[in-house]
Amino acid sequence: MNIAEAIRTEAAASRFQISRQAYTDPAVYQLEMDRIFSHCWLYVGHSTEIEKPGDFKTRTLADRSVIFLKDRNGSIRCFLNVCPHRGAQVCRLSEGNARSFSCIYHGWIFENTGKSLSIAEPETYPPNFGEGGRNDLVPVPRFEEYRGFWFVNFDRKAQSLRDYLGDACDYIDVIVDQAATEMHIVGKAQEYSARANWKLLAENSTDILHVEALHPTYLDLVATNSGGAMKRGKMLGKCVDLGNGHSVIERQATYGRPIAQWISLWGDDAKAEIDAIYDRLVKMYGEERAIRMARYSRNLLIFPNLVINDIMSITVRSFQPKAADYMEVNVWALAPKEEIGTPALERRLSNFLEFLGPGGFATPDDIEALESCQRAALSAREAPWNDLSKGFDPKSADKVGDTKDELPQRAFWRGWQARLLSTGA
Amino acid sequence: MRELKDWSRSDIEDWLYSEAALLDEWRLPEWRQLFTEDARYLVPNMAGDPYAPPESTLYLISDDGHHLTERVKRLGKKTAHAEYPHSTTHRTISNVRFLGIGDGELKVSCNFTINRTSSQSGVIDTYFGRQEYKFVQADEKLLAREKRSILSIGALRPHGKLSIIL
Numbered sequence: 001m002n003i004a005e006a007i008r009t010e011a012a013a014s015r016f017q018i019s020r021q022a023y024t025d026p027a028v029y030q031l032e033m034d035r036i037f038s039h040c041w042l043y044v045g046h047s048t049e050i051e052k053p054g055d056f057k058t059r060t061l062a063d064r065s066v067i068f069l070k071d072r073n074g075s076i077r078c079f080l081n082v083c084p085h086r087g088a089q090v091c092r093l094s095e096g097n098a099r100s101f102s103c104i105y106h107g108w109i110f111e112n113t114g115k116s117l118s119i120a121e122p123e124t125y126p127p128n129f130g131e132g133g134r135n136d137l138v139p140v141p142r143f144e145e146y147r148g149f150w151f152v153n154f155d156r157k158a159q160s161l162r163d164y165l166g167d168a169c170d171y172i173d174v175i176v177d178q179a180a181t182e183m184h185i186v187g188k189a190q191e192y193s194a195r196a197n198w199k200l201l202a203e204n205s206t207d208i209l210h211v212e213a214l215h216p217t218y219l220d221l222v223a224t225n226s227g228g229a230m231k232r233g234k235m236l237g238k239c240v241d242l243g244n245g246h247s248v249i250e251r252q253a254t255y256g257r258p259i260a261q262w263i264s265l266w267g268d269d270a271k272a273e274i275d276a277i278y279d280r281l282v283k284m285y286g287e288e289r290a291i292r293m294a295r296y297s298r299n300l301l302i303f304p305n306l307v308i309n310d311i312m313s314i315t316v317r318s319f320q321p322k323a324a325d326y327m328e329v330n331v332w333a334l335a336p337k338e339e340i341g342t343p344a345l346e347r348r349l350s351n352f353l354e355f356l357g358p359g360g361f362a363t364p365d366d367i368e369a370l371e372s373c374q375r376a377a378l379s380a381r382e383a384p385w386n387d388l389s390k391g392f393d394p395k396s397a398d399k400v401g402d403t404k405d406e407l408p409q410r411a412f413w414r415g416w417q418a419r420l421l422s423t424g425a
Numbered sequence: 426m427r428e429l430k431d432w433s434r435s436d437i438e439d440w441l442y443s444e445a446a447l448l449d450e451w452r453l454p455e456w457r458q459l460f461t462e463d464a465r466y467l468v469p470n471m472a473g474d475p476y477a478p479p480e481s482t483l484y485l486i487s488d489d490g491h492h493l494t495e496r497v498k499r500l501g502k503k504t505a506h507a508e509y510p511h512s513t514t515h516r517t518i519s520n521v522r523f524l525g526i527g528d529g530e531l532k533v534s535c536n537f538t539i540n541r542t543s544s545q546s547g548v549i550d551t552y553f554g555r556q557e558y559k560f561v562q563a564d565e566k567l568l569a570r571e572k573r574s575i576l577s578i579g580a581l582r583p584h585g586k587l588s589i590i591l
Contacts, residue, residue: 094472188482193584224491326583346480353483359468359486361499365588367585368586
């Protein structure tokens with residue numbers, strides 16, 4: 001398909017539309033892997049997942065297997081999981097703790113710093129064979145961190161992570177600063193998938209317009225939990241195009257938040273605790289920012305495939321396209337360390353599971369909707385356009401909108417199109 | 426008066442087969458009656474320790490009695506979109522083992538295979554693993570106080586979701 005024609009706007013009717021072929025065309029998928037996933041910053045993991053020297057996780061980013069680790073000296077590193085010799089994966093475990101990695105194929109061994117420790121029959125090679133680190137593990141081209149979140153970029157010439165995140169940093173700060181100590185990943189990732197194009201999940205993650213239609217069973221549960229106190233309907237807040245394809249919705253939370261909005265289900269003791277947390281935030285950050293941190297929710301999309309949703313709980317979600325019509329999804333729970341061993345963590349995890357994850361009261365219905373969209377997109381020839389016009393005013397810059405506008409989706413698609421049309425690889 | 430020690434393996438098998446039938450037939454409110462009011466229904470995350478406390482680690486499902494009741498209510502609604510129209514499931518239970526009696530509970534494990542297909546996707550997803558039950562005696566009946574469904578599949582791929590009760 002022609003990428004330049006993938007987005008269609010009609011000023012007279014305030015329409016903004018997307019070609020459905022963009023979800024189904026294998027050539028588009030290939031182009032995305034080349035021009036988006038090989039040039040954008042991709043989330044690989046959180047520093048608290050590898051706290052001890054030797055801790056490692058293997059992850060797949062844009063089809064590359066990588067090893068995300070803390071080396072024996074305490075440095076966090078990321079290597080391509082491929083033996084420099086004959087190319088087998090040097091690490092075949094999804095996680096663990098290791099001082100070194102040895103390849104099963106010919107026995108080459110590497111320190112967890114990446115440095116070659118030994119190769120097969122070294123005496124048969126010239127003495128200078130390993131000079132310049134040519135027998136070492138290959139580090140990912142770029143590897144940078146923002147507030148505990150580590151990202152990889154396969155483009156050596158990419159702009160810095162900080163510049164890439166741009167205005168999204170403030171929203172990450174508002175989330176991370178909620179912790180009195182530091183944020184950490186609780187337990188392991190939930191690993192699931194969807195038989196749908198990855199862009200459908202990107203659109204879905206910063207879309208609250210769908211909540212009342214798609215998730216009434218979750219809203220019923222929330223009403224039960226809060227004694228009917230939480231109201232549906234219009235919420236204060238906004239959505240913002242953060243540039244580079246990133247976007248956020250920030251709005252008043254309509255459910256209990258461990259930091260810091262109490263609901264009756266949690267009991268009177270919790271109320272005092274949550275009030276104290278709120279007071280701490282006011283002292284540290286002032287009332288205006290404290291209200292944002294405690295009583296507002298955020299759905300944050302970092303282009304192309306990272307979502308940090310600070311809603312009834314905090315979820316970090318990344319998704320890896322595997323084909324035009326299939327993606328793998330990894331989801332983590334993020335929580336302040338001071339909650340370990342307290343009822344606050346229990347509330348946070350309960351809130352998480354009520355909505356989120358493959359067994360929640362809401363996410364399964366999201367997946368059902370995305371898969372439904374994917375099947376229907378096969379009718380693209382006769383019914384070619386998806387509509388993302390809500391809140392679209394062709395005369396405005398389209399940078400800030402109401403919470404239920406489709407502005408985040410438009411920001412995503414503009415970022416998508418700019419990347420695909422750029423040949424400056 | 427019947428006690429926990431009076432239940433035979435074939436009694437337990439009957440209980441498990443009945444439970445499976447109620448789930449396969451989408452008779453969920455009746456299924457809920459097989460559990461105590463305060464029952465836990467747990468599906469640990471496959472990546473972690475299946476016995477790690479759900480209060481401090483991320484599960485896939487960690488229902489207390491209230492949430493289990495709400496889950497049953499949800500699945501009875503047409504707006505539980507992932508399961509409406511209801512999927513078709515077949516549960517196979519085998520390898521039933523007594524793990525012992527203690528703390529007023531009879532502990533049992535069994536293997537399960539669940540095939541699920543839906544009119545929406547047209548594909549078949551297979552869930553398999555081990556169930557662990559803690560039963561209590563309630564008058565003449567046996568009620569489950571805890572059901573821990575330990576999936577043996579590495580990830581929900583390509584299943585994508587866990588919208589049925591295991």
